[in-house]
Amino acid sequence: MADSSNAPSSFWTQANALLRKNLIFQKRNIKTNIRLVLFPLFLCLLLVLIQMLVNSELDKPSRRCGCTCVDTGNGQCETRCGIEYSTLDQAFSCPIPHPPEWPPLLQVPAQQYRAVRTDVTSYGDLPGDSCKQTGSCPVTTLITGNNQTFGQTVAGNMLSRPLNINFSDILHSLADYALGSESKTRVVSFIDSAFLSSFPVDLLQPQCLSTSRFSVAIKLGSATLQQDVRCAQGxxxxxxSSTEINDELYKGYRKGNPERKINEILAAYDFENSNENLFNVTVWYNSTYKNDTGNQPLSLIRVPRSINLASNAYLQFLLGPTTKMLFEFVKEMPKSGTKLRLDFSSLLGPLFFTWVIVQLFPVVLTSLVYEKEHRLRIMMKMHGLGDGPYWMISYAYFLAISSIYMLCFVIFGSAIGLNFFRLNDYSIQFVFYFLFINLQICLAFLVADWFSTVKTATVVGYMMVFGTGLLGGFLFQFFLQDSSFPKAGIIAMELFPGFSLYRGLYEFSQYAFNGNYMGTGGMQWKDLNDSNNGMRDVLIIIAVEWLVVLCTAYYADQVVSSGKNPLFFLRKKQKNLSSSSFRKPSLQRQGSKVFVQMEKLDVDQEREKVEQLLLESSTSHSIICNNLKKIYPSRDGNPEKFAVRELSLALAEGECFGMLGPNGAGKTSFINMMIGLIKPSSGTAYVQGLDIRTDMDRIYTSMGVCPQHDLLWETLTGREHLYFYGRLKNLQGAALTQAVEESLKSVNLFHGGVADKKAGKYSGGMKRRLSVAISLIGDPKVVYMDEPSTGLDPASRNMLWNVVKRAKQNRAIILTTHSMEEAEHLCDRLGIFVDGSLQCVGNPKELKGRYGGSYVFTMTTSPTHEEEVEKLVQQLSPNATKVYQISGTQKFELPKNEIRIADVFEAVENAKSRFTVQAWGLADTTLEDVFIKVARGAQEISTLS
Known part of the structure; x- marks a missing residue:
């Protein structure tokens, strides 16, 4: 292991190490990245394919303006196109220099929905519901005002004209009467849909005759439309009062068919304070069929007739019945020929592109949760990676990936001709996408704290992807298109990031669709000042949320992931090696009992040594544990769990300390406190003079960890792991390369291409060796090894032991193991841990001498001679203890002060002359025997207590 600088690595050194690791990791996942980029490309191509199929359908001759060959008189044929040569379907795309005329209409409720008496609307002047069976229900109009006589007189003039139709000029003649239709209005209105539907036109009269039905013809291009007109009683x-009218209209809404918006009343008029000198009227109009495919309700084209009827009736009231103010016809403005096109990328863009952009969220989220689930984040932190470099590089890394993803998305969409991208200003798109992907990354950092497994995060992430798009397309968009919905409500909904994204995409789609249809451009910066444009609000909301969520995510990361106190930013830093925190308890409470904790002499000496070291201004000891305690709180009815009980321990530089103990003794809890995974309940420990409660960030820079379970990236090689952790320990250039090669050689991972093999393909033993190499690279001053030789073959284990023995020369090592051979081979001192307490401390020889004051005598004979063997042992040592017996094999403990080895040999030789001795042996006490003896004794005392 090459030496490195004792100084911790700088911010930029740590950032450089993490960036290099992320780039390598990204390179290994190139196939995943390709699949990620192909998803938006696939959606764009799907939109283009749909657009091509629709265009091919719209380009069929049956949907283009009709053309015919007209004889010019000289035997030649001239092709002429126009509405006069077109069918009804072709007329939509024809130039219309002279639009057709049609009589103005009212919106009449259908026969089955007209107002009748019910339990809800119990007015006695309404007809009974029996009229629905005969199809004779009248069309009701409600009247109110300050002067009833005046109101009823004026209203009576609306329908009072006797029926007198001039069939030679039928359209002009119908203008004198109130006509209506129950048909739905259309987007293209060069003629009212009533004359294109199967519903007859209703002619409102005070009374209807049985023969009041006739046909009317309207010329439309080359076609003549025949439409039936029937009488409908008004x-x-x-x-x-108007309040009564409001109440009746409200109760009649949706009545009869809750699945459809139905109004039972034709119209309502409030003449208020009107009289002979003043005409003041309020009109309620029927909006049963409100077409919301555009921004304006097209049913408004049937409103003017309601106003004209009231105005004409008032004029007749003043000047007599012969006076009339005709509303003769309605017609569309002239228009040039059009080519019918539907821009599907703009119509479906908000939904599809919401899915495209939000799918980055689970990608970032799962990457963060992966590091959390496999504890790679804490592993990097324990090797010196600070929170600042981690956040900066991780954030920049995800931002770069998201930016490249969005850039490819926009470029490809523009290249294949999607108006959604081509028509809208690219600078607005850049600002919008840039702000949102930043907000999305911050949200992923924040949400990652709520998940512990990648599977759960993936499921929830993709539920958010599809849920955001569907809620936006089938809920939020309806509120956007409803002009009556308050703007404050829209802004409140846009606080949800998914809706703010959908609103921005919706604005882009509307400007692109209208720009394509009208031949104008898409959204420009000046359009953000438009009161109907919500893009400015969206940009402000996203920018503010970005900053708020970023700060919240960082705070949550410090509290949840780093384990800091929620008020960590208010706490002052504590002094290191403060003796004031030392407290030596002699009594311990557990439940309602109080008992004296019986300590061994060596444990007491270790505690006194710690007390003395805490009083010194400087010390050569690398680790000092001062009354360290960990208590897990009671849960699910179980009592408190004492994992570590007031542990005091001191380790000097160059010492390897082995912790032995049964499963559940508290060894791992002790290691986890020392490496910062959990906080101590009381007491503390000092590493290189730094307090583990307050200075773990500084301790990490001089610490190495080999955890119990291998924490590795499966797609990185062994060499790449060591390069990454070596850079974190401030190794650079040739020193880094040398340290990595020496580490690989020392753990037998250098030859045969193993070093450049992905860690995910390593065997369990190879992963353990790599974890040990990682813990020792960079010359850490303190190393924690939790069962480092687990899963290794004997040859690899011996090689690993040699590595650890060489490494402990200039550092302190704490090692946990269940192998007594390993403990005896590597450790300078041992501590046996039982039930959270340190039972004894010393080197292997001292422990065997202290707890192993006996020989182990074993003899195997036939079962019939077992009693003779017992007598032989009693003669050798009266205080001998039998510890084992089965099928003629017996084992005894003989106190050393009672026997001589020569006497044992002599007794055995004599016994062989009396009976057959199949095998026998005399052995000194092993470390395993000491461990079992101490563990059993401590557990018995704990049970009695």
Whole structure:
């Protein structure tokens, strides 16, 4: 392991290391990136294909302006095109220099929905519902005002003319009467849809005769339209106030068919304070069929007739019935020929492109959660990566990927001719997309704190993708198109980032669609001042949310991921090695019991040593643990769990300390506190003079960790892992290369191309060796190894032991293991941990001498001679203890002060002359025996307590 500078790596060194790692990681995922970019390209191509199919359908002769060959008289044929040569379907695209005329109409409720008496509307002057069975329900108009006589008189003039139709000039003749239709208005209105539908036109009269039905012909190009006209009885009813009318209209809305917007009343008139000298009227009009495909309700084209009827009736009231103010006809303005086109990229753009842009969100989210789930973030942090470089590089990394993605999206959409991109100003698009992808990245950082697994984050992320598009297209867009919906409500909804994105795309689509249809350009910067343009509000909302979410995400990361106190920014930094924090407890409470904690002599000596070191101004000890305690709170009815009980320990530089203990003894909890994964409940520890409670960021720069489970990127090679962590430890240039090669060689990962093999393809043993190499690279002053030799074959294990023995010369190492051989081979001192407490401390020889004051005598005979073996042992040592017996094999512990080895050999030789001895042995106490003895004794004391 090559030496490195003792100084921690700088901000830019850490940033450079992380950037290089991310670029390599990105290179390894090139196939995923290609699939990501192909998704918007696929949607754009799909829109182009749909556009081509629609255009080919619209370009068929049946939908183009009709043409015919006209004989010019000299035997030649001249092709002429126009509405007079076109069918009804072709007429839409023809030039119309002289638009047709049609009589003005009212919006009449359909027969089955006309007003009748019900439990809700119980006015006695309404007809009974039996008229619906015979199809004779009248068309009702409501009247009110300050003067009932005046109001009813004027209203009576609306329908009072006797029926007298001049069939030679039928259109002019019909202008004297109130006509209406239950048909729906259309977007293209060069003629009212009533004359193109199967519904007859209603002619309103006070009374209808049985023969009141005839046909009217309207010339439209080469076609003559025949439309039936039928009589419909008009019923005018007085109401006492406009409030009554409002109430009746409200109760009649949707009545009879809750799935459709139905109004039962033809119209309503409030003459207010009108009299002979003043005409003041308010008109309620029927908007049953409101076509919202455009920005204006086209049913308004049937409103003027309602106003004309009232005006004409008032004129007749003043001047007599012969006076009339004709509303003779309605017609569209002349227009030039058009080529029918539907810009599908603009119509479907808000929905499709919302999916395209928001799909970046789960990509960023899963990347962040992947590092969290596999604990790679904390692994990088434990090797010296600060929060600042991590946030800067990660944010810039995701921003670069998102920007390239959006740039390819816009360029490709423009290249294949989508008006959504071509017509709108590119600078507005750049600002909008740039702001939103920044907000989206910040949201991913914030939301990542809520997830612990990639699978859950992926599912939720893609639910947000499709949910945002569908909610925008099938909910939010209706509010945008409803002019009556308050602007404040729209802005409130746009606070949800998905809706603000949809609103911006919707504005682009509307400007592109209208620009393509009208032959003008798309959205320009000057258009942002338009009161109907919501882009300015969207840009402000996204920019503000970007800053707010960025700050919130960083704060949440510090509290959730880094484990800091929620008020960390208000706390002052504590002094290091402060002896005032030391407290030596002699009593310990557990439940309602109080008992004295019985400590061993060596543990007491270690505690006194720690006390003395805390009082010194300087020390050569790398690690000092002062009454370290960890208590897991009670949960689900279980009591508190004491994982670590007031541990005091001191490790000098160059010392390897081994922690032994059964599963659940608290070893991993102790290591996790030392490396910053969890906070101690009380007490503290000092690493190189820095407090683990307040200075973990500085401790990380001089610390190496080999965790119990390998924390590796599966797509990075072993060499790339070491280069990354080496750069974090401030290694550069030749020193970095040398350190990486030496690390690979030391753990037998250098030869055979293994170093350049992806870590995901390593065996379990190879991953452990790589984790050990990572923990030692860069000359860390303190190293924690949690069961480093797990899964290794004997040869690799011996090689690893040699690496650790060489590495401990200038650093302190804490090592946990279940291998007594490993502990005895590597560790200068051992500590046995049971039930969260340190039971004994010392080197292997001291522990065996202290707890192993006996020999282990084993003899195997036939079962019939077991009693003779017991007698032989009792003669050798009266205080011998039998510890094992099965099928003739017995094991005894013989106190060393009671026997001589020569006496044992002599006794065995004598026994062989009396009976058959199949095998026998005499061994000194092993470290494993010491471990079992201490662990059992401590557990018995804990049970009794």
């Amino acid at each position: 019923l005018q009813l007085w109401r006492n």
